[in-house]
Amino acid sequence: MKVLGIDTSSEVATAALLAEEKLVAEYILNHRHTHLEKLVSMIDRLLSDSDTKLEELDAIAVAVGPGSFTGIRIGMACAQGLSHVHGIPIVGVNTLDALAHNLMHCGDFLCAAVDAQRGEVYACLYRWEGAELMRFWDYEVIKVEKLAKRLTDLNGNAVLLGDGAVLVESALPEEVKSSGKIVVAKRPFAMPRASSVAEAGLKDLKEGRTFNCFNIRPFYMRKSHAEEKWEERYGKGKPGKSDH
Structure with a gap:
């Protein structure tokens, strides 16, 4: 089984390819919030360097939060796009659970x-x-x-x-x-590591806990600052974009 792990829920952007028998590759960028422009190229290079095709993946494990609202959306959107085009199951991994898999x-x-x-x-x-x-x-x-x-x-x-x-x-x-x-x-x-996201995701995959691109949801533990401010001023409605 091969699992692509993705985590962009913080300032760290990271992707990893995990097979049951080994960690094949892992890339980590802990530099600036450039997830939107870096993530796709990071995944492309990861798969290219490991001679792996998207069709060979058994699942994509993605960090669903909690964390940066914007970062979570970027990672999930990437996972959903790949899942939709290539029919790959998605595993949603709690960011906190993934961190515990680091040790x-x-x-x-x-x-x-x-x-x-x-x-x-x-x-x-x-x-x-x-x-x-x-x-x-x-x-x-x-x-x-x-x-x-x-x-x-x-x-x-x-x-x-x-x-x-x-x-x-x-x-x-x-x-x-x-x-x-x-x-x-x-x-x-x-720091967040996509290899830990993939490790946690591999366990869920084996136990049949998967999603598709339409039914996976982020794990937000509270409303964004923009939502709170909007509701303070206007009541419930559609706020603008924010982070965390």
């Missing part, structure tokens, strides 16, 4: 935290128990200080992942930082 089989708690702006993060707590990823909290939007307090009270060590990790770390008490109880993952493991 598979880690014995510590894993806290995925994605910057939601306004002093908040999208967050969830996990731990690997053998080959199973256990989720301890519901996905939530939470103030950075509140999350730092909850992690401090954990009975165990925790590793922070995602672009919200440094925000949470900055809110920790100094004694907790110096103790090493809660740490930020090393940079290659803290």
